[in-house]
Amino acid sequence: MNWENIIPSVAAPSEVRVAEPAMDSDQFAAFYDRSSRPLWAYLARSSGDPALAEDLMQESFIRFLTSNAPTDGEVASRRYLFRIGSNLLRDHWRRARTVSIDDLPPERSAAPDTAGQCDSRLMLSPALARMRPRDRQLLWLAHAENYSHKEIAEITGLASASIRMILFRARREMSRLLTQANA
Amino acid sequence: MKFTCNHLDEVRQALHNGHWPAASSPELRAHVAACARCTQEVLLTTAFQQARSDGIAASQPAPASIVWWRAKARRREEALRKATRPVLAAQIFALLVVLATVGLMAARHWSTVVDRALTAPSSISAALGLWGVAPIVIATVLLSTLGAVALYLTTDRS
Numbered sequence: 001m002n003w004e005n006i007i008p009s010v011a012a013p014s015e016v017r018v019a020e021p022a023m024d025s026d027q028f029a030a031f032y033d034r035s036s037r038p039l040w041a042y043l044a045r046s047s048g049d050p051a052l053a054e055d056l057m058q059e060s061f062i063r064f065l066t067s068n069a070p071t072d073g074e075v076a077s078r079r080y081l082f083r084i085g086s087n088l089l090r091d092h093w094r095r096a097r098t099v100s101i102d103d104l105p106p107e108r109s110a111a112p113d114t115a116g117q118c119d120s121r122l123m124l125s126p127a128l129a130r131m132r133p134r135d136r137q138l139l140w141l142a143h144a145e146n147y148s149h150k151e152i153a154e155i156t157g158l159a160s161a162s163i164r165m166i167l168f169r170a171r172r173e174m175s176r177l178l179t180q181a182n183a
Numbered sequence: 184m185k186f187t188c189n190h191l192d193e194v195r196q197a198l199h200n201g202h203w204p205a206a207s208s209p210e211l212r213a214h215v216a217a218c219a220r221c222t223q224e225v226l227l228t229t230a231f232q233q234a235r236s237d238g239i240a241a242s243q244p245a246p247a248s249i250v251w252w253r254a255k256a257r258r259r260e261e262a263l264r265k266a267t268r269p270v271l272a273a274q275i276f277a278l279l280v281v282l283a284t285v286g287l288m289a290a291r292h293w294s295t296v297v298d299r300a301l302t303a304p305s306s307i308s309a310a311l312g313l314w315g316v317a318p319i320v321i322a323t324v325l326l327s328t329l330g331a332v333a334l335y336l337t338t339d340r341s
Contacts, residue, residue, distance in 0.1 A: 021258070025251055032247040041238025050241075058250055065254035066261065124230045143231035146199050175223045178230060 021065045032061060035078050042145065043085055045128060046137045052092065060085040082145070083155045086137065093133060123181035130177060135170035142167055188220040198228045278330040285323045292319060 023031060036057060044053035063084050070076040128136055141147045141155060149167075153160045188194075194215060197203040203225065204212055215221040 021254070025248075028251055029247040032244070032250065036244040036247075037239040037242045038235065040242040040244060041235050044238055044242075045234060054244075058245060058253070061250045062254045062257060065251070066258050124234045128234075139227070140231060140235075143228045144235040146195070171223055171227060175226050178226055 022069050022071045023065075028065065031074065031077065034074070035081055036061070038078075038145065039081060039085055042082065042137075042140055043089060045140050045144075046089055046133060047092070048129060056085060056088045056092070059088055063088075079147075079151060079155060082141070083157075086156050089133075089137070123178055127174060127177035127181060131170065131174060135166065135173070138163060138167050139170050139174060188218055190214050190218065190221055191224060194221045194224055195228070198225065198232070203229075274330075274333055278334070281326050281330065285319065285326060289319050289323065 021028070039060060040050075040053050040057045043056050044050045047053055047056070060081055064077075064081050067084075070080050128139075131139070137156065138152060141152045142149075147155065149160045149163050152158070152163050156163070158166075190211065193211060194203070197207045197211065215225055
């Protein structure tokens with residue numbers, strides 16, 4: 001009697017059934033080509049660390065491929081990808097310090113010298129570096145990615161009403177910093 | 184400053200489509216110049232869009248094939264882990280049964296050994312009496328070691 005007949009759910013390593021992702025390799029290559037750079041920009045700006053953004057970006061795509069990603073179009077897939085990236089970023093901040101990321105001082109999670117490599121000619125980098133991590137995230141999703149409050153809620157896991165209030169304060173602070181920098 | 188503005192959606196649409204400011208109507212431009220909320224929206228969105236363009240230009244993502252391959256390897260690892268879970272459970276159960284059996288046997292023989300030691304006329308006889316439990320002790324040590332090795336090999340994923 002074969003042991004595999006005794007325990008039917010156990011298969012030999014060569015016979016293990018591996019779940020197929022929602023996309024084939026060509027579809028994924030096209031999706032990756034369109035989404036990887038915006039995701040990296042979001043993660044790099046929110047974290048202030050381009051190297052970390054690269055790691056988190058790759059991990060986001062791997063998790064996207066190994067999870068039950070939505071199959072109803074690229075917009076939903078991209079939103080799901082940003083959600084994975086946001087969760088990874090939040091986990092990274094939580095590992096770094098066991099306090100809420102709302103209480104993190106801006107300098108804790110920002111590296112202005114490296115973030116500034118992207119566009120030092122602009123005033124945005126120093127202003128962003130002075131914002132709280134969550135404010136940076138929400139501002140980026142709202143103004144760079146043009147997501148609605150509902151979509152941002154889906155990506156970050158925050159309530160829509162909270163996002164409205166946080167964004168209101170963050171916009172006011174950011175425009176004050178930008179205006180100061182321009183003056 | 185107002186929380187929102189009636190023209191905000193129009194301004195956002197123009198910014199998102201790249202119509203601001205050249206392709207926007209003079210009325211909308213005049214409104215933005217007079218409205219603090221819309222001015223703020225234009226200031227922030229243009230700055231963030233510029234930063235996004237710079238970020239996209241600066242990024243150098245790894246080839247898609249590498250990410251695809253890594254995801255495939257992880258899916259396989261996960262599938263293998265799920266498939267071997269019943270084996271691990273069976274091994275743990277078998278180990279517990281063996282340990283319980285050995286424990287019971289040791290307890291049963293232990294009383295005999297203690298009795299012999301107490302009734303023995305000399306310490307030499309008591310020491311000889313201990314040889315009776317030697318196979319049990321050896322079997323226990325051997326089974327525990329083998330069980331630990333089996334557990335380690337099953338759970339080690341590296």
